[in-house]
Amino acid sequence: MLDFLTTSNNLPFAVALAMMLMLSVLELLSFLFGASVSGFLDGLFDFDFDFEAGDADGSELAGHSLADRFMGWLHFGKVPVLILFATFLVSFGGIGLILQGVLRNTTGFMLPGWLAALAVFPLSLPAVRVFGSGLAKVLPKDETEVVSQESMVGRVATIVIGEAAQGSPAQARVRDARGRTHYVMLEPDEPGQRFKTGDSVLLIARSGAVFRAIRSDSPALSNPPT
Incomplete structure (x- = not known):
C-alpha cells in the first residue's frame, strides 16, 4: 500500500492528501493559540457573491465575470474557503488514487502523474460544489452570510x-x-x-x-x- 501511495504516478494525489492533513494540524494549532487559519483565508480572499449560478433568467449573473460565476458555482462566499479547499484536496487525492488503482488492477499499468492529475482535476470540482451546497444549507445563516x-x-x-x-x-x-x-x-x-x-x-x-x-x-x- 505504501509503495502504491509513494510511486511517482500517484505523487500529485499523495501530496494533496498530505496537504489536507497539514492544514488540519495547522488549523488545530492556530485554534489553540486563539487564531484561525480559516478566518484568515476568508478575510484574505473576501469573496462577495450574492447570486446563484443556476439562476434561470441570468439577471443575477449580469456584471459578474466568468471567474466570479465559477467561484459562485463552487459556493465560495457561502462556505469557508478552508473547508472548500480541503474538500478539493480530499476529492482530488481520493479520486486520483481510485482511478490509478483501478487501472493497475485491470490493465497492469498506471497513468503518468501529470496526465492523471489533468484528468482528475475537473472530476474533483463537482464534488466541491455538491459538498459546499450541502454545507451551506446546514450551517447557520449567520455563518454563511457574506460580510464585506x-x-x-x-x-x-x-x-x-x-x-x-x-x-x-x-x-x-x-x-x-x-x-x-x-x-x-x-x-x-x-x-x-x-x-x-x-x-x-x-x-x-x-x-x-x-x-x-x-x-x-x-x-x-x-x-x-x-
Missing part, C-alpha cells in the same frame, strides 16, 4: 498572533456589527509604530487584504454594542 471587509473599517481589533509593523502585518480578531468574529491582517498606519499580541487597535483603512490601524488606548474607542 470594508465594513470592518472603524471597528476595534485585537492582535492575536505576531507583531505588526509597516510592511509586516499580523493577524487580528475583530467582531462585525452582528457580533460575529473575523480574522484580518493589519499593520500600523504610522511609520515606526508596532503592535504586539494583545494590543487593541482601531481599523481606519484597508489596502487589498491588509488593514491599516492606529492604537486604541482610549476606553472610548470600543466597538458599539450589537
